[in-house]
Structure formats: C-alpha cells, structure tokens
Amino acid sequence: MKRSGNPGAEATSSSVAGPDCCGGLGNIDFRQADFCVMTRLLGYVDPLDPSFVAAVITIAFNPLYWNVVARWEHKTRKLSRAFGSPYLACYSLSVTILLLNFLRSHCFTQAMLSQPRMESLDTPAAYSLGLALLGLGVVLVLSSFFALGFTGTFLGDYFGILKEARVTMFPFNILDNPMYWGSTANYLGWAIMHASPTGLLLTVLVALTYMVALLYEEPFTAEIYRQKASGSHKRS
8 A cells, every 4th residue: 555753752651651660750761661661561461362463463464465466466467467457456456455454453443442451541631642643644544545546545556557746745745655654643543542552562563564564665666666767768
C-alpha cells in the first residue's frame, strides 16, 4: 500500500513509568526509563494468548504480502494478463489488502480486549488524547488517499500505472509517507482509548513493520520512476 519528534514522548514515558521506577526523577537515565516503561508494559501482556499471536501475525504479514505480490506483478505482469488489464489487476490486489487490513484491525482489537487495562491510562485525559490521535490518523490516511488516488494508493506503479509527477499536495507537503504514519496514529490512539498496554506494544510493532517495508518500497519505487524517466529521455 502506498506510502510516498514528538517532544511529549519522554514526558509521557516518565509519567507512565512512575517516579520510583528508575530511582526518582532527579536521577533519571532516559535509556533506563524507556527500559522500565517497556518492562512495565510487558508485565500486562501474555505473549502466548491466541489473540495476541494472531495480531502479531497479521501485523507482520500484511506489508510482506502486498510487497511480495506487487513485486511479482512488476516482474511478470501475470496479474495484469490474468485480469486483462493492469487496472483490474490493481483493483483486485486492493480488495485483498483492504480485507487483510480489516482482519488486522479486528485481531488488534481482540488482543487488547483479551488482556488487562492499565489504570494510569484509564483516565478522561488519556481517552481524549487517544481520540485526538485517532482523528489525526484518519485525516492523514484519507487525505493521502485523495492525493494519491485509488491506484496510487494501492501500488499502481508496480502495475505500470505511473503518475506524471511526484505528489506534493497535503499531507505530502508536511510529512513523508503520511498514510503509514496516519495508520500508526490510528492504532496508537485506539490503544490509548482502551488503556491497553497490549495495544501500545502492538502499535510499536505496526510502526516497525512500516519502517522495514519502507526500506524496500522506497528504493524500488524510485527505480521504477528512474526507468520511466530514462525511457522518456531515450524516446525524445
């Protein structure tokens, strides 16, 4: 799926960890504080719970799936030939991506509901923060979709459906890969609204899988457009 500082994070980590976690705020080492926060979160999570395992699998699988299928299509054009059109092939891939994303969100929610809540996150202020993050994520995802268009969102360039120029309108003028970070904000907000340590840990996994996906997607997409520019130059 297409793609192309939080100054309050440390304060949040410190408040969640509690003033006694690492020997008092006046003697804090932020690396130790981050470790203490992670340790405390892990204390709420049963990694062998079937719902948690299902969430981890769907989070890791989804970007792998769409990258493998899209690269296979770019190399072989077998989907385009099977459907008789690169557009129909792209639409078919988009349906499977959407279904897998719905499944991922369902597994994420079930994993949160099956495991304990954190009292320090179960407050009106935290709920409001989660709601704001969810709203921000929705804005980034929807505005990215409208800026890229349907085929631009769902890897159309791997099907030979290329854009004439780089998209620079909002939100791409303020953030790289806003759809991925909007999706991450959605999961983070959803986790905070549920006061769920499990949700927070799964959100970290979501962000990491997107970061890994980008390491493969961005150079590959850049090469597609480099080849396009080279071909256009030769024809002229």
